[in-house]
Amino acid sequence: xxxxxxxxxxxxxxxxxxxxxxxxxxxxxxxxxxxxxxxxxxxxxxxxxxxxxxxxxxxxxxxxxxxxxxxxxxxxxxxxxxxxxxxxxxxxxxxxxxxxxxxxxxxxxxxxxxxxxxxxxxxxxxxxxxxxxxxxxxxxxxxxxxxxxxxxxxxxxxxxxxxxxxxxxxxxxxxxxxxxxxxxxxxxxxxxxxxxxxxxxxxxxxxxxxxxxxxxxxxxxxxxxxxxxxxxxxxxxxxxxxxxxxxxxxxxxxxxxxxxxxxxxxxxxxxxxxxxxxxxxxxxxxxxxxxxxxxxxxxxxxxxxxxxxxxxxxxxxxxxxxxxxx
Numbered sequence: 315x316x317x318x319x320x321x322x323x324x325x326x327x328x329x330x331x332x333x334x335x336x337x338x339x340x341x342x343x344x345x346x347x348x349x350x351x352x353x354x355x356x357x358x359x360x361x362x363x364x365x366x367x368x369x370x371x372x373x374x375x376x377x378x379x380x381x382x383x384x385x386x387x388x389x390x391x392x393x394x395x396x397x398x399x400x401x402x403x404x405x406x407x408x409x410x411x412x413x414x415x416x417x418x419x420x421x422x423x424x425x426x427x428x429x430x431x432x433x434x435x436x437x438x439x440x441x442x443x444x445x446x447x448x449x450x451x452x453x454x455x456x457x458x459x460x461x462x463x464x465x466x467x468x469x470x471x472x473x474x475x476x477x478x479x480x481x482x483x484x485x486x487x488x489x490x491x492x493x494x495x496x497x498x499x500x501x502x503x504x505x506x507x508x509x510x511x512x513x514x515x516x517x518x519x520x521x522x523x524x525x526x527x528x529x530x531x532x533x534x535x536x537x538x539x540x541x542x543x544x545x546x547x548x549x550x551x552x553x554x555x556x557x558x559x560x561x562x563x564x565x566x567x568x569x570x571x572x573x574x575x576x577x578x579x580x581x582x583x584x585x586x587x588x589x590x591x592x593x594x595x596x597x598x599x600x601x602x603x604x605x606x607x608x609x610x611x612x613x614x615x616x617x618x619x620x621x622x623x624x625x626x627x628x629x630x631x632x633x634x635x636x637x638x639x640x
Contacts, residue, residue: 316340318378320365320409321385324347325488326424326480326518330382331355332487333519344374344385353487365405368412375416380526383409384424386461388454395449401459421475422524425462427511427536427603428455430479432596438541438604439510441479441534452596462534469532470488476523476529481538481603483623485515486629497548497635498555498627504562505548506569506593509600512547513539514622517614524612525547535612540619541602550620554627566597 322343328563334341335355343361345351351360363371365385375381378446387401406423413421431446432455447455462477469475484494496502521537522608528534540548549561608614 315343315379316377316383317380318342318344318375319382319384320344321383321424322354323405324384325485325490326515327384327486328353328384328487329515329519330384330522331358332580333516334382337523339380340453342378344371344444350489350603351493352489354458364585365408366400368408371412371414373412373414374483377419378413378416378418380420380422381409381413382419382422382424382522382526386424386458386524398453399457402461406461410464410468410473410475414468415514419474419527421464421465421473422522422525422529423475423477425465425477425479425534426454427453427479427481427538427601429458430534430536430603431460432599433602434599436600436602438602440604441536441607450596451496455600459489466532466534470545470550474531476525476531477534478518478525478529479534479536480512481513481517483515483518483542483600484512494551494626495630497551498557498630500552500555500557502548502557503552504564507545507563507565507598507613508596509541509543509602510547511538511541511601511603512622513537513626514617514621517616520613521608522610524608524614528612535608535614536603536605537608537614538603538605539622541600542619547619550623551623551627554620554623555630564597566594569594569597574588 317339319327323345324332326374332355342361344363346364347362363374387398430441431439431443432450433443445459447459449494465475465477518537525535545561545563605614
């Protein structure tokens with residue numbers, strides 16, 4: 315298949331590129347002129363464009379069979395909300411226009427579990443969970459929800475689109491700072507209260523391809539892994555990294571004032587807050603999800619958490635060693 319991928323210089327997109335390359339697909343990567351083109355498969359074509367500027371992506375989907383729209387903006391701080399909505403909602407609408415004009419056979423949009431909703435129960439949420447992002451006023455969840463609604467509205471009119479909703483992604487081929495690396499290296503010894511669903515990035519990449527091959531038009535599929543408390547997950551990561559010992563718990567009454575101070579500092583610095591208000595509000599919630607629909611309809615099967623942790627720690631240690639930071 316001739317395939318266009320956006321967001322291929324990011325964590326999920328890079329792993330998707332490798333998976334598609336291994337399957338023998340003809341790949342074109344759409345990226346911004348400022349993107350860092352590191353650790354990409356050999357032989358893929360690269361074209362530049364800005365999804366928020368329609369004139370720069372004219373005819374980018376021409377001749378493509380599949381489009382994987384992975385590009386997005388994961389921003390939790392309140393200062394950058396406007397940019398986040400542009401990079402998620404406006405960008406998606408612009409690419410949809412191009413894909414529809416070019417008659418692509420399948421359009422797979424990478425949304426987020428946050429766009430399904432933000433549960434707080436031992437019972438994992440599925441795709442039917444009533445969305446509560448507006449009630450909680452969580453900007454990232456709202457932006458991804460609106461973007462996937464734009465995709466699904468086109469699907470309702472006959473456009474061949476499918477949505478995938480990854481949970482919190484961990485794994486190999488990540489080159490930006492992450493909580494996983496900080497915990498594995500012993501630099502982060504405090505775990506948020508509550509729970510989370512953690513998924514292997516290579517499972518998410520496979521799930522994208524399964525959605526293209528088997529997904530039903532107009533449907534969305536949660537791509538998750540293991541539901542764990544943050545404390546248990548952080549403890550397992552720290553032990554795999556060789557930094558066992560007691561992990562402390564950051565409870566909501568402490569997280570809230572810390573986030574307010576961090577947001578104020580971010581306003582002055584122009585960056586992202588160390589602890590965003592939107593994240594602090596979610597402290598204590600059990601953000602658990604079920605991937606039963608993807609397993610049933612796509613044949614999706616997640617990797618056990620411990621295996622993902624071992625593989626990721628091994629990859630990180632090799633990277634640190636090669637960079638002289640082992």
